[in-house]
Amino acid sequence: GEENSTAPSLGEEELDQLMAVADKAKLKAYSPYSNYRVGAALLASSGATYGGCNVENSSYGLTICAERTALFKAASSGERSFKGIVVTSDHSDEFIYPCGACRQVLSEFGNMDVYMMQPSGRIRRTTLEALIPFSFSKKILDDAEKQRLEETE
Amino acid sequence: GEENSTAPSLGEEELDQLMAVADKAKLKAYSPYSNYRVGAALLASSGATYGGCNVENSSYGLTICAERTALFKAASSGERSFKGIVVTSDHSDEFIYPCGACRQVLSEFGNMDVYMMQPSGRIRRTTLEALIPFSFSKKILDDAEKQRLEETE
Amino acid sequence: GEENSTAPSLGEEELDQLMAVADKAKLKAYSPYSNYRVGAALLASSGATYGGCNVENSSYGLTICAERTALFKAASSGERSFKGIVVTSDHSDEFIYPCGACRQVLSEFGNMDVYMMQPSGRIRRTTLEALIPFSFSKKILDDAEKQRLEETE
Amino acid sequence: GEENSTAPSLGEEELDQLMAVADKAKLKAYSPYSNYRVGAALLASSGATYGGCNVENSSYGLTICAERTALFKAASSGERSFKGIVVTSDHSDEFIYPCGACRQVLSEFGNMDVYMMQPSGRIRRTTLEALIPFSFSKKILDDAEKQRLEETE
Numbered sequence: 001g002e003e004n005s006t007a008p009s010l011g012e013e014e015l016d017q018l019m020a021v022a023d024k025a026k027l028k029a030y031s032p033y034s035n036y037r038v039g040a041a042l043l044a045s046s047g048a049t050y051g052g053c054n055v056e057n058s059s060y061g062l063t064i065c066a067e068r069t070a071l072f073k074a075a076s077s078g079e080r081s082f083k084g085i086v087v088t089s090d091h092s093d094e095f096i097y098p099c100g101a102c103r104q105v106l107s108e109f110g111n112m113d114v115y116m117m118q119p120s121g122r123i124r125r126t127t128l129e130a131l132i133p134f135s136f137s138k139k140i141l142d143d144a145e146k147q148r149l150e151e152t153e
Numbered sequence: 154g155e156e157n158s159t160a161p162s163l164g165e166e167e168l169d170q171l172m173a174v175a176d177k178a179k180l181k182a183y184s185p186y187s188n189y190r191v192g193a194a195l196l197a198s199s200g201a202t203y204g205g206c207n208v209e210n211s212s213y214g215l216t217i218c219a220e221r222t223a224l225f226k227a228a229s230s231g232e233r234s235f236k237g238i239v240v241t242s243d244h245s246d247e248f249i250y251p252c253g254a255c256r257q258v259l260s261e262f263g264n265m266d267v268y269m270m271q272p273s274g275r276i277r278r279t280t281l282e283a284l285i286p287f288s289f290s291k292k293i294l295d296d297a298e299k300q301r302l303e304e305t306e
Numbered sequence: 307g308e309e310n311s312t313a314p315s316l317g318e319e320e321l322d323q324l325m326a327v328a329d330k331a332k333l334k335a336y337s338p339y340s341n342y343r344v345g346a347a348l349l350a351s352s353g354a355t356y357g358g359c360n361v362e363n364s365s366y367g368l369t370i371c372a373e374r375t376a377l378f379k380a381a382s383s384g385e386r387s388f389k390g391i392v393v394t395s396d397h398s399d400e401f402i403y404p405c406g407a408c409r410q411v412l413s414e415f416g417n418m419d420v421y422m423m424q425p426s427g428r429i430r431r432t433t434l435e436a437l438i439p440f441s442f443s444k445k446i447l448d449d450a451e452k453q454r455l456e457e458t459e
Numbered sequence: 460g461e462e463n464s465t466a467p468s469l470g471e472e473e474l475d476q477l478m479a480v481a482d483k484a485k486l487k488a489y490s491p492y493s494n495y496r497v498g499a500a501l502l503a504s505s506g507a508t509y510g511g512c513n514v515e516n517s518s519y520g521l522t523i524c525a526e527r528t529a530l531f532k533a534a535s536s537g538e539r540s541f542k543g544i545v546v547t548s549d550h551s552d553e554f555i556y557p558c559g560a561c562r563q564v565l566s567e568f569g570n571m572d573v574y575m576m577q578p579s580g581r582i583r584r585t586t587l588e589a590l591i592p593f594s595f596s597k598k599i600l601d602d603a604e605k606q607r608l609e610e611t612e
């Protein structure tokens with residue numbers, strides 16, 4: 001199943017607040033190319049909440065997703081550990097999961113709960129580890145550097 | 154488990170060839186910032202093979218991974234369907250899995266076998282679907298566009 | 307020369323404040339891979355100021371620069387027009403200019419002043435238009451779409 | 460003016476060949492989201508030519524442009540120095556200039572001629588240095604690393 005019992009679950013109140021922040025963040029989306037608005041809300045271990053939306057660019061490849069906007073906001077406020085994220089769109093029939101790039105950027109800071117929310121408020125829960133198993137991480141680069149230094153000694 | 158029995162397995166000969174291409178592609182890596190060389194080889198359904206390496210940039214965010222180099226090469230040759238990819242690095246103790254961005258870019262074109270190879274030739278197999286479950290896809294954007302057009306009629 | 311007289315200049319007080327915000331934002335940088343900290347501060351036409359730092363990723367290509375962090379913060383707060391940006395690093399001998407990706411993302415929202423600041427507080431001014439002449443823009447995609455629709459009628 | 464006399468100009472025959480390669484590369488574009496096809500052709504100092512097209516992704520931010528596809532192809536073939544690039548689209552009324560991300564990625568390998576071509580074959584020439592003045596480069600990171608090491612000794 002997609003649920004991972006080792007991840008911390010958010011409390012009901014925390015989740016309600018995150019859902020409200022994600023809903024509101026969606027309204028700020030800059031999406032003239034896709035016409036597709038996405039909102040996200042990220043809860044840091046500090047207890048602070050960070051909203052984000054997609055910000056598109058005429059050079060499509062420089063577009064950023066809602067989840068990463070929220071993460072960059074939080075990281076640039078000094079946050080380095082997170083409890084959960086809520087993602088929502090205007091799409092009423094689908095649970096929108098984070099794209100692979102967002103999964104990777106979030107996983108830089110460890111595991112967390114991931115909630116997909118439909119406009120109606122219907123939600124589904126999973127964990128980041130379930131969405132990006134065997135993730136490429138800082139540990140791998142550190143190990144490789146150590147190995148490289150040992151071999152060149 | 155990480156193995157997905159519905160994915161097509163490569164034949165032994167195909168896999169041997171891919172491993173050789175990935176190994177050779179690694180030698181072309183442009184990685185002056187990470188000093189970390191990665192090679193990849195992608196087998197298209199057409200039977201053609203495309204090698205790739207990481208190409209880094211002084212603005213780290215414009216760096217591209219080996220897997221995506223191989224995919225962009227193949228896609229710009231007209232390929233739109235793939236059987237498998239092999240990824241390798243100089244890291245002898247680890248199986249290096251594709252990052253989230255590469256998983257997303259590969260999944261644009263459907264499922265495929267994914268092989269992680271150590272320099273010794275030791276390999277591990279999984280599938281793209283196992284590495285990026287519930288992937289964000291073209292179908293979702295198409296459905297949303299349809300919904301949006303219906304609502305604005 | 308690099309100065310463009312048509313761009314609005316910031317007032318001395320505005321610039322002093324931006325410089326302080328950029329300096330402080332730099333301290334939050336997450337840069338374990340490059341060991342290179344960058345800070346930015348963006349002044350919106352609304353008068354609000356947004357700080358940003360670089361946030362790196364083990365997959366280098368998912369790293370974001372300080373300037374874009376500040377822009378994504380501002381855009382996700384609803385800002386769509388900007389007066390200027392200050393960029394700074396720990397590099398005492400160089401004026402660090404924004405990378406091409408940041409120039410492109412900033413230019414989505416029009417021209418603005420761009421200030422490069424050394425740790426000593428020494429600054430240099432230019433404009434975004436001077437840094438990314440003939441920029442690829444929304445207007446081009448809009449025109450192309452119009453042309454495409456006319457041709458398929 | 461946009462022309463930079465210090466850059467090497469391509470010969471007429473070289474340019475004709477590049478234009479043909481760019482035109483043909485455009486036909487392979489994977490652009491289901493923008494419906495905007497772009498082709499590029501890159502001439503390496505070795506004399507070899509590399510074509511590229513845009514390859515889009517449902518997560519817009521993972522889209523790659525034609526110019527970078529060509530560059531990644533070339534770099535992964537071992538090329539590290541370039542004479543010029545031609546960029547073309549289906550847009551008959553505009554000269555399409557490279558986006559900021561492509562300017563940055565190309566500039567990693569030094570200056571080169573940049574040609575914008577309309578479908579009719581009409582072209583305009585400039586140089587990479589003119590399109591990304593004061594570019595952020597490897598030299599800056601190297602200098603900063605040197606400074607950092609001196610200060611921590």
Ligand SMILES: [Zn+2]
Nearest residue numbers: 065098099102
């Ligand atoms: Zn995303």
Ligand SMILES: [Zn+2]
Nearest residue numbers: 218251252255
């Ligand atoms: Zn990757």
Ligand SMILES: [Zn+2]
Nearest residue numbers: 371404405408
């Ligand atoms: Zn940048």
Ligand SMILES: [Zn+2]
Nearest residue numbers: 524557558561
């Ligand atoms: Zn581009």
